[in-house]
Amino acid sequence: MTDGDELPEVLPSGPDDEYECVLLDPRAALAPPSTAGTGGETLCPPGYVPRLKRRAPYGLRGKERIAEDPPTQNPEPPPAG
Secondary structure, eight states: OOOGGGOOOOOOOOOOOEEEEEOOOOOHSOOOOOOOOSSSSSSSSEEEEEEEEEOOEEETTTTTOOSSOOOOOSSSSOOOO
């Protein structure tokens, strides 16, 4: 692969607006299209895998939720044992 063959890391999914396509295999994405039928329209082109678009209005840092509102106490007691 050369510098001119830069592939986008993320593409919108043509058939479904709820998904986006993430580059997984650049070689498969650059390969000529297959003549074999897939039996229907796929969410993503070859070399890409689908993932749901992010809907959350908040950010994440590891397992920590980042929000503007102040933290609140969990009303449930901690689990026993």
